[in-house]
Amino acid sequence: MKQKEDDAMATLHNMSRNVLHKRRKERQEARLANTSSRRFIAFLDLLLDLAEEGSFTDDQIQQELDTLIAAGHDTSSRALISTLVLVGTYLDVQEKIYEEVMAVLGSSADLCKEDMAKLVYTEAVIKEVLRISPVTPIIARDIDKELKLKNYTLPAGSGCIVSFWGIHRLPIWGPDRMEFKPGRWLDPSKLPQNPGCYGAFSLGRRNCIGKNYALMSVKTNLVHLVRKFRISADYSKVKRKYDLLLKYVEGHHISLELRN
Template sequence: MTVLVLAMIFSVVFAIWWYWWRPCPRSPRTYPGALPIIGHIVEAIKYRNDIWSYMEHVADDITDECVQLKMGPHIIYVVSDPSEISVIANTCLKKSFFYKFLVDLLGNGLLIADVPTWKIHRKLLNPAFNQKVLNTFVNVMNVEARILVTQLKPVAGQGPVDVKQFIIKYVLRSVCRTSLGLEADDQHMIDKEYAQAIEETIAIVIKRGLNVALHPPFIYNITAMRKREQALITKIKNILNIIIQKRKSDLKSTNNKYMTDFNDESVNGKFKPILDLMLHLSDEQQVLSDDDIRQHIDTFVFASYDTTSAMLQTTLLVLGSHLDVQERVYKEIKEILGKNEELTKYDLPKLVYLEAVIKEVLRLYSIAPWVSRQLDTDVVFPKYTLRAGSTCILVLYNLHRHPSWGPDAKQFKPERWLNPDTLPTNPNVYVPFGIGKRNCIGKQYAMMTLKTSVAHIVRNFQLFADISHLNWKYEVVLKPTKPLVSFTLRS
């Protein structure tokens, strides 16, 4: 009997192994380092605390190619060809299993929503992110950028300082005021408990994601880490629910109706917080629930907290490492603004060189070096077929260093953006905010935040840094490990 059971187990294991590892003439090549049965799992464990080093190595080994990584029976395709990445991004909209660890925090927010929900909600929320609405945020962005400058002044002349906490607090304040409509007096609701809860929750999600042993829910759910995560998420939900109800009450008490026309400029200089559109969709059109609203706000705050703050930290490091570029940015700011302290919606498009610098930073230092999708159908290319049920990693890092950028693709050259004729003709080789239909809804918002904050900082300080010795870590996005910048007040 024992022999029969063992034989059956062996047969099942062999069948699974043969199904996933059988020779297939139309499969991409397997990346070196795969062991029998377990594949690249040893590599995943070896690099669990520095996944970026391994993936950067894989990315550097492939150009316009696809390879497969094997994690036991699971296949992960790594794709670097621009055309193939575009096809996958636009036909396979389902996010991969990597994103499941964010479900408890973000629910069905746009970042990780199932495809049917994403299609409906993306269309509903698009009007809140058009340029006319974003222009109404400029005053708030100015106010928050001035606060950031004030907070940086005491460290000027004190040598290198870690700018991470300064930047994170600035981004969090700015995104909460523009998305939630918070007045400065109400900011205390976000500054402490919410900020700390978001930061700690993200740390837990990352720690779990990098530890394969904690992936199975039946193991993770009995850990102290899971209990702590649940407590933090409950706190986040409660705080946002208070803010949402307060916004509803404020609008009703002043007899203001929700902003329903998001295609016109706001009146009397009042900006249109994104929450107003969501409340309108909830109360008057009944197409969003309070949970939907909270999940979308959580997603927007989470994305800004992580992505925009990493982009701004990197931009300051680059400017501090290229003093000639920084001086040119400073001269442009002085020329455009003169003695005015505030940027206006008319000034931002005129900061052409600053925009070129930011674009080049986002190209060379990809904050989102890859995105991943779950293949729900076979994807057929001339050289190979990618099998349904597998995971696909789209290496955006390679697109930004693609040969079509020219022989200087790995060099920092903002000037390339000043002459459109020198840029690649393929639009798929520059995708700092994601590629395909599920790209970032807040990309214009992020660019406005970056331009406003950098303009205020460079106008007030000279920056000094050395990006050549910087290390990077991947935690949902790619971040500098210790962003040290020295500030000197300008006379």
């Protein structure tokens, strides 16, 4: 197991090291050609800017990249598993996704960036999956000033745990809040007006840096799978445990059958 772990870590470190060196070279070439654009600044560029000011070493930047790569793969894969389980359980939802995919892409076209926005129902399904089964069910926060709630006061300097699992099941979501209903995302009047009621990617300034990547990754995989296969699963048999993230430990057996 230690050898497997070392090999996996070496793969991760090599990937982040290559990304760092490639981007640094691109930045240098852009400066020489005087073609650089600062209209959009990627996270890695922000770190490299700070490194040029002496605030970061290459090792520290690589550690940040390692975190982004590892966390992004782990959370996105778990989101995809939850999506397949629920789509495999609710076959009517799966068929609507298939119909939308065929209408937008047909049977063989690749999924392009421009197609993402057209897959409205597919995105609604993913959002509802993450409401019912958030990858990160809780998050910890430090309280920097006294916070008065309805029945309690949280003193400054204390810590608190915010439960997205619980927030996603508040009565404000309506009488069908415990049900899997992607259609709620297609009608704004059926959604809570307070944006803080949905925390699948956390909330505030420190929300998930990979939100858009995660949605695109899950959507891309789901499109290709639904177009080629019929997915079967049984959400009622799922058993999960909390291990920093929400983990499926039993009952998520997914079967795929080729479409004719």
